Amino acid sequence: MKATIYDVAKEAGVSIATVSNAINGKGNVSKKRREQILKIMEQMNYQPNVNASALMGKKTYTLGLLIPDISNPFFSEIARAIEDQAHQLGYSVIMCSTDNKDERVERYIALLEQKNVDGILIGTGIDNLDILTNLQAKHIPIVMISRETTTLEVDTVVADDFVGGIMAAQHLAEMGHRSIAILSEQLKVSSARERIRGFKQGLQDLQIPFDDDNIVICDYMIQEGRRGAGELLGREDRPTALFCCNDVLAIGAMQEARSLGIKVPEELSIVGFDDTILAAVVDPPLTTVAQPIMSMAKQAFQLMITNLDEEEPVKKRIVLRPEINIRQSTARVKS
Amino acid sequence: MKATIYDVAKEAGVSIATVSNAINGKGNVSKKRREQILKIMEQMNYQPNVNASALMGKKTYTLGLLIPDISNPFFSEIARAIEDQAHQLGYSVIMCSTDNKDERVERYIALLEQKNVDGILIGTGIDNLDILTNLQAKHIPIVMISRETTTLEVDTVVADDFVGGIMAAQHLAEMGHRSIAILSEQLKVSSARERIRGFKQGLQDLQIPFDDDNIVICDYMIQEGRRGAGELLGREDRPTALFCCNDVLAIGAMQEARSLGIKVPEELSIVGFDDTILAAVVDPPLTTVAQPIMSMAKQAFQLMITNLDEEEPVKKRIVLRPEINIRQSTARVKS
DNA sequence: CTGAAAGCGCTTACAG
């Protein structure tokens, strides 16, 4: 049987209240008693039961992490970064893959509530704002990572998608591209919208025209990237460069180009977004905009902790600068 | 404030015992009362506090999942499969990336114990057997997935790595390869040992000689795959085919071959293991042995549940047959 | 400086 606070109290010849105080550094326990108790705890290999103390209003030291899919490389990297932050401070994190379905989001949130998590990190899109509003009404701390809602006051940390878009545009423009198309995720995804807005801004700054007909919307799958690229590359006046809102679409585009006999980067430049492991592994290696995942996780976790400890902290929105990793999928346009 | 069992009892005009019985289908609550109570629970949006009921010896409906690294594609796929199984039955899973370090394993296990998880799924290597023995002594159900310990009696589900190795050998042999080398993970990894044993068996069955000098050991990283492949490909009598114990090493080998100007598959055939997303994305697409991840997760979870419910169930070892996915990284040897 | 007692939100015999 696991040792309880009663066992150590009996062993130490004190009351459980004193043991509790010794553990938590509360009340006034004499130094001598305290050390003696701590020693006994060690000997008995006593670990306080977190759930029991949570019942008395203390923290559960458990957090929920909502992301679209833990098996997607981008989100698994986010998850790892969050896990590491959490682990350092003794928090556990429960993974929740939502598949971007509100219905799954709701089930998961209900589950997390029942388990009294201290807070929820949200890295997935949520269509129905009421879900978030309800969470706030229940005073469950939330922080959004890599996703955002403009309408709600909630702590969020994102990469600067707008600037990322500009970077991609500038790079392509420098390489001499003038006929460029975009492969986008669904426009309800806030980051996709921002990336496109930034990209168009970047082109406009350089006086390069862009027509919205050159945007094709895809779901977040390689197959979809192929389909979208196929549509664009089949046009009479085919683009010389593609800006893709994520690496997965970029890879789909690369595959489609190859099967159409279009050489990357000689005949078609491709830039992705996210800099997942996939970008490094593909041939040619993908030029892509990298989000500072580690920093994002650190900041997000910091915000979470602050929420947990303070009363009504002022909501923050932290925007981190991305960087473009130029590899071999982009080249000067052939003249 | 969240509704408690007292709130619904008061609202229903009954005692909390009756509410509890109604929820759990215990005792004898009249149908009418039961329905009335359930309705009120619904109205009040009452969710029982799992941690409180866990205190009375019920389950926490929380499981731990130990894997080397959630950001590694193979393990993130395992994690997703486990998560889906768990979610269906109302279990949450806490992710624990161990980096294959016993010290991290121990910290995580201590954390999981404090949180009273119902059981722990282990998909990571553990060097110090005492860690597992202790877990068993504490009667914490464990099941191993994709890893095993022969010395301990513990439920485990693995792919048949031995057969996977044979499949790889047969495929390469059929393609006419006779000069073959192996890129292995550290030999302390049980699955790597089995894969190699199977591979050698496969060759031997076909009377193809193999020399252990042709095995190079690498850590689980692309860079290491490059290094290992470089070593092998630099030899005077360079092999015409490489069997790699996982996709990551295979991809490292592909990259190294390319940078040495050796064409895959024309001059060098490569087969990997695991069939992660990476295998599909790389060029040429990688021939690789696939583990039936979904089935493995299902079985592992099933074993877990059985452990949770039954007294001392007989320990099982479930071995699932892998399959080889032949893509374009392997070809007939040039004659 | 220390302990008795009440309470957190539940479940489980047990009595009626």
Place this chain on the structure above:
DNA sequence: CTGAAAGCGCTTACAG
């Protein structure tokens, strides 16, 4: 069929 009471492992005033 239903409820009073004890108890799970803790924490927190409060009294001494």
